[in-house]
Amino acid sequence: MKNTAAIVMLLVLLGCQNKDSKTTTNTGTPKFEFQEEFYNFGSLQAGEVVSFSFGFSNSGDGTLIIEKVEADCGCITIHFPEEPIAPGESDFIEVVFNSAGETGRIYKEIMVYANTQAPTAKLAIVATVNNELINLYSKN
Structure with missing residues (x-):
């Protein structure tokens, strides 16, 4: 009976040990390093759809998670x-x-929430939007 209890206890401990070794913990500190934090689209006509990709790397020593x-x-x-x-x-x-x-000079902010030491990062875009319809009405 003692041997059976010892074997069961050993199996429980081994099962817990294997389970713990598979879980990953983030012991380091992740850090955003953006190539650019601001982008100017320049002059646009109202109705244009444009895009920009803000490149970044994780220069920290922990896994970065964008929430x-x-x-x-x-x-x-x-x-x-x-x-x-x-x-x-x-x-x-x-x-x-x-x-x-939109019309005129536009400034928009994008907030990035992550598990970094500073929990937010701010990105921004600007553009000058020419809107002929709004300009036409404002001249009268």
């Missing part, structure tokens, strides 16, 4: 990696700007 990315305008669509980014790896965040209904 969410938000823009301050519904005119922006964002595509970002949902998989963890290992230390030393690179990827990009694509920002698509639809200039329909």
Whole structure:
């Protein structure tokens, strides 16, 4: 009976040990390193849809996880990696700007929330949007 209890205890311990060895813990600190944090689309005609990819790398020593990315305008669509980014790896965040209904000098911010030491990173885009319809009405 003692041998059976010892074998069961050994199997339980080995099972727990194998389970723990498969789980990954993020013991390091991930860090964003963006190639650019600001992009100027230049002069656009209202209605143009343009995009830019903000390249970045994880220059930290922990796995980088982007939790969410938000823009301050519904005119922006964002595509970002949902998989963890290992230390030393690179990827990009694509920002698509639809200039329909906009006019003049435009400044938009994109907030990136991640498991980094500074939990947010700010990206920005600018453009000068020429909107003939709005310009026509403002001259009368």
